[in-house]
Amino acid sequence: MVAAALTMAHRGFVDPGVLDYDDLYRAHHARVLRVCRLLLGDPDEAEDVGQEVFVKLFRACQTPRPDMAWGPWLTRVAAHACRDRRRSRWWRRWWMAADELDEGAVAAPGRTPEGEVLGAEQRRRIWRAFDRLATRQREVFVLRHVEGWSTQDVADALGLETGSVKRHLFRAVRHMRAALSEGS
């Protein structure tokens, strides 16, 4: 029971005793920024949206909510903010095509043993394939396989039916696997 609670806390589902804005910021800032970066594909835009998200957190913290699961709340707010940002910048995305990766960044070594297994070429394929995912597929894939949410949680956060989440997830997985197996 304790182990399960700790796991949940680690994933951000429960913030035991954490209601202070500064603590929440320290606990979730990097993760939220990462989610924004994944959903937007642009570090500068991700930084902007991340700030918007934490402004909303600051306002939300003004009201005491002892039972609030701030981790999922932040992720949900970030996902919606990223979606709004993508909509407002549709023209740029239509006009521009991200067809190259910054090679230096891709070639950097992974931080975990599992990450070390992937070669630079595979990393490049993963990022390129991820960048080509449709917006909804990207959101679903990030929340399910990066954040580790359940299908039901993803559906609740994005306001979708679970069947729809599964369809998006399947397409995203097939696309990502196809990219990963290219040339192997």
Added chain:
Amino acid sequence: MNRHLGERALLRALEGESRAREREHLASCATCVGRRAQLALELRRIGTELREGPAPRLIERPSAIRWMPAVLGAGAAAGLLVWTVLGRAPIPAQVADAEPLSLDNVTAALFATDEIDDVAMPVRGSEFVEVQAALRGEWPCASPDPWLDRDCS
């Protein structure tokens, strides 16, 4: 029947949402168990890379597919404009300022006979009589052949 599970069924198995038949198949098929394990491994690696790997900066450039039609369209529009403006012959000033002609003006100009005497007509001597008669609306009677002058008064 021992058909292997498809990718969708394997993903369902990974999510713990397999159907009864798929569970039975997995219980007896080492190949599909291996494929499920491979799928799990790949998804874990992808998730790890996206979560922990150094996110590369994507280099964005204007997409040729997007800007090429726009450029071609703009070029065509500019060409049409140039052709319209420069391709038209210039209109002389006096013509441009003149009142517009009507059909009555044209008819009167064509068939006016008032000033016929002022016009120097290069008429040969042998045809002079016929021309003068025609302008008066008469028939010439000076022909040497009387059979041709029956209508002469």
